[in-house]
Amino acid sequence: MPEGYFGQYATIGIFVFVGVALVFGTLQLARLVRPNVPSYEKSTTYESGIDPIGEGWSQSNVRYYIFALLFVVFDVEAVFLFPWAIVFERLGTQALVEMVIFIGILAIALLYAIKKKVLEWL
Amino acid sequence: MFDITLATWQILVIKIIVILTVVPVGALVGGYAEHKVMAHLQHRLGPMYPGGFHGWATTLADGIKFLYKEDIIPAAADRKVFSLAPAAIMVPIIMTYLVIPIDRALIVEDLDVGIFYLLAVGSLSTIGLLMAGWSSANKYALIGALRSAAQLIAYELPIVLAAVVVAMLAGSLSLIDIVETQNWPFAIWPPGIGFIAFLLFTVGAVAEMTRVPFDMPVAESEIITGPFTEYSGMRYIFAHMFAEMGHMVAFGGIGATLFLGGYQPIVPIPFLDFIPGVIWFSAKTMFMIFLFLWIRPTFPRVREDQLQKFAWKFLIPVGLALVLVTGAWVLYV
């Protein structure tokens, strides 16, 4: 098991398996003690005690898509914010101006979205 | 890392054992704290019987009870995705514990990308929620999944921006570095900036945990329990209860680390150094958790569109402005 960079990520990789093992291990443990009496009624879909009309896998609304899109845009912004955050002090005013422009342009995007009322639902 | 020489695999085993204890114990204690704090805020006693003393074993008993519950997968559900979803929700939460420094040397791994790792891993839960909601083939679950996904992504941004502010002040992404640079906790110094970032973080964290007032996705009076409507038994615990509590403890720790100075004393007085960092860290984490618990019995829940508007029209612009203000502060003050 190497130290340093790969050691760190090896640990993290191992913890992924530990986490999965924790979840499924507990489920297996529960299997030992829990009852299992399946019946048709139990396995029906819950919809307030009535047979569902239509499918559960219906479509969502386009508004959710626009929220997700807004998020993608700002998430990408965040990606550039972090490296900037730790070097801008060394680069000085120039870097701050660069980020002002960057954030300004994205602020226009947000303003446009607000202006277009994609956040209003009714 | 340690003065005592241990083989790397021994250290690894210790780490695994520690995390495997901290996560469930944290969730149990969080659950118990929720019962009791809320009860006292509402002029009642809360659980008093299980375990004898002030019902300390309540959450433990709850957990054991759920162990004994039948695990039902609805016939209409997509079995594979349905059973994987709890793990997809739970594992990222466990992963966030890995980079939180409990003390100078007590951290599973101090990554160079520290905060960024936290955010990246944190964003994975969204997929798990969508998996849970979609695979249940239930309309409430689907609505809940869409709501929670939309909410989680919207409120991730204030947290990201608050974290950027912290990174700018600390000049590093590593959480150890961030704690070390906080002579005064960031929530106090620089004046205003740190506190606003702290508020952004707290609001975002409450929303990420889908707790009142941002608990639209699991609003029981509207859509039952949202994405987890069809879940039962242990799967439900992992997908919902355990995840919420685990999240709460994790966010408590993150908040304490980023804004309250982590394992450092709350004020830079050398006299206070005799108190070990673990105590400081735990106290600050508990303060954060108390904050989260306090919010719950205080507010009604907001509506989905109000919630989105609040994020996009208020929190995110404030966060963006704050980033620039912080930049000016760091460069010119």
Added chain:
Amino acid sequence: MAQTQSASRADEALERVKSALKETISEPKVNFGTVDLICEPGDLVGVMTALRDSEGIECKFFGFLSAVDRSELGEGGGGLEVLIVVYSPVHFFSVAVHVPVAAAAPACPSVSGVYSGALWHERETHEMFGIVFEGHPQLSNLYLPEDFEGHPGLRSFKLPGRAVKDWPGAKDPEEAAAGGR
């Protein structure tokens, strides 16, 4: 004291109702503080509109709509009638409108255009008494299952349990002597 006050209010209201509706109604009277009148199905919508809109009456508040099956009521008896009660929140009196309908194939125009509240009441009356409300947008069952047979509101509809054995309700000596019915 309160009784007399409302009684005099009802008397005044009766006069106003009489003058507003004239010959479309019959037998207007005051019955326990309520203005009571009879109206033919054909005139019903007009009468209700007048009751709602006329100056001095303004029965804007929809009380209820139901039916009474008078076929077993004493010697005078009578048939099926639709009963509508509306109330004037301006002048504080109620008007009960009795609309006799044919016992065979009972029908009556819908007043849901005048009072939206009648939508549900008419559906209920329809399933309970079998009265068809012409012009109602959707006269489906409200309470009973779609395949329920009979109209429970009618006197001829006996509760099955009662048909076999009387409810064990005979506690009074008089009642026991009378066989409990």
Added chain:
Amino acid sequence: MPVSYFLVLSALLFSIGVYGVLARQNAVLVLLSIELMLNAVNINLVAFSALLGQTGVPGQVFALFVIAVAAAEVGIGLAIVILIFRNRQSVDVEEMSLMKW
């Protein structure tokens, strides 16, 4: 570690993406396949960056830009798919001939 390992893996991913683009009828799935191809590109960029050591950091920067472009591409692409679906109730690539003229 030979750099060709990564390059071949990237080529494999790219080819799978190409297969997906060609064989899939559903427009969203075509977009998914395009993501695979973009990732193949990124693997190459990062591999070359690692090959060059400290001077190779721009490779990673380009990978970041590719990810940003991918985000924009998916956003627009899905929006177009959604629009077409709304108008035609279908996301078949075959039927999307409206752009041709």
Added chain:
Amino acid sequence: MAKVGSPSEERAGARGRVPSRHPEEGAAGAEGRFKTEEMILNVGPQHPATHGVFRLLATIDGEVLIDADPVIGYMHRGYEKLVEQRDYRQITNLVSRMDWLSGINNELPLALAVEKLMEIEVPPRAQYLRVILCEMNRILNHLMFFASFGAELGAITPTFYAFREREDIQRVMEATTGGRMHFGFFRPGGIKEDVPEGFVEGALAGVRQVIDRLPDYENLLVGNEIFKQRTIDIGILEEEAAYSYGVSGPIARGSGITMDVRKDEPYLVYDQFDFDVQSAPNGDCFDRFWVLIREVGESARIVEQAIEGLPPGPIMGKVPRVIQAPEGEVYVRCENPLGELGMYLVSDGDRRPYRLKIRTPSYSNVSALSYVLKNTYVSDMIAILGSFFFVLGDIDR
């Protein structure tokens, strides 16, 4: 696995059973709107927000509720038929179970109707005690809705507060009548028995406590910014619509209607007390809730006054051993906590009513729901349902 097929076709099939689609929606909606985004959702009968077995057939598009149709009848017990088979004494106990949150208020109109037909004079002490019990029951009912409305909006704390106060009054009611929900205490001619010792003190303490703590309640919810955001201008029921649907009680008074049977056509001894009819002009959820909270205070005031003026004397009028209402018909209206409870009694001179039409407040109130619910958010639907304060037993009878 989901079926492959035209979703619109399937929905059309389901739609066939959906009643009362409003015309303007049907035409413009189908064309202009992306119709496959719509989803038909059953809210109820087994749903946490419906206070019982109430079902709402909701057509939703994302978070927006396009149309909602209440479906009732899951609890229909056929009261109007049942009472034709029972004598008046039995009916008093039966109707107590209609609106289980305000049992004693349900018994009142029946007793009044029989008294009117039989021309029984009720002694003043009984009248006063009836008022006290009715108003205490009204406080119980309103506090219950205070609790549930908060819970529906996601605020859990009001529930615990309201139940703490309810308990004090509940205990007095229990000591007096022996019941906590179904009291069965009123008789044609008076009340079952005189109140026990300590009733006056207990009742006074209970209502004074409510009066004391009422500002707390108001601050807890009414002063909360999120609560305002969730309720103001949500689910507006205009005055005209309220009249037309026959909406009454606190809901109607939230729409600017000052209609209260206690004031307009006083029964019992209500004309001897000083109280105000609370009303609010906007007809939104907030106003309905505000009126509800205000009415708690008014009821408490009435109880205080009635206890002060409580006369001594008998509690039963001159009533024959077997109650047989003479031939005739009478309509009695009473102000139930949820609105106007009317009973139209047709008697043929027998021990049992020939026909008793019960006009329950919740039934008429809820019939206005589909009107109010159009084009709201799913979350608002819950707020509106909560603000319509209905009891299922009262709707289905």
Added chain:
Amino acid sequence: MATIGHQIVFWIIAVVMTVAAVAVVTARNVVHAALYLVGALMSAAALYILLLAQFVAWVQVLVYVGAIVVLMLFGLMLTNAPIGRASLDNNQRFLAAVTAGVLFLVTSFIMVRAFEGQSIDLVREQGTLTESVGEVIFSAYVLPFEVVSVLLLAALVGAIVIAKRD
């Protein structure tokens, strides 16, 4: 030892990635395809970590998995694609497979020939620091960085215009 460790990790990642990628293009259920894509993207992130590019790896997780896949899932739920192989694939599967196969062979042949003998030195103690990434962006690549914001703006505006047309 380190190199063998790297080799093992590489092969695990390669196998997982290939399986996930193949599953993406052959899955019968669109949502499953998107979830398999998560697998492929995560293994790509693991590969970046192996290649010492930890920042890119976590960007991959944050943006691709946390945002783009969510966007994809929303898109899928919006379009309600039918499920089943026949309706998802066209009838050129064989042709597509041949094309992809040929493409793979040609490109990998060229790659292997071109970079024969060059190997990555993975036995460094440090991964690329975020700091150096930042320095490169904000000194050498300022213009592309600003262009990215314009691109994102354009994408958002375009998508809103397209999707908002009710």
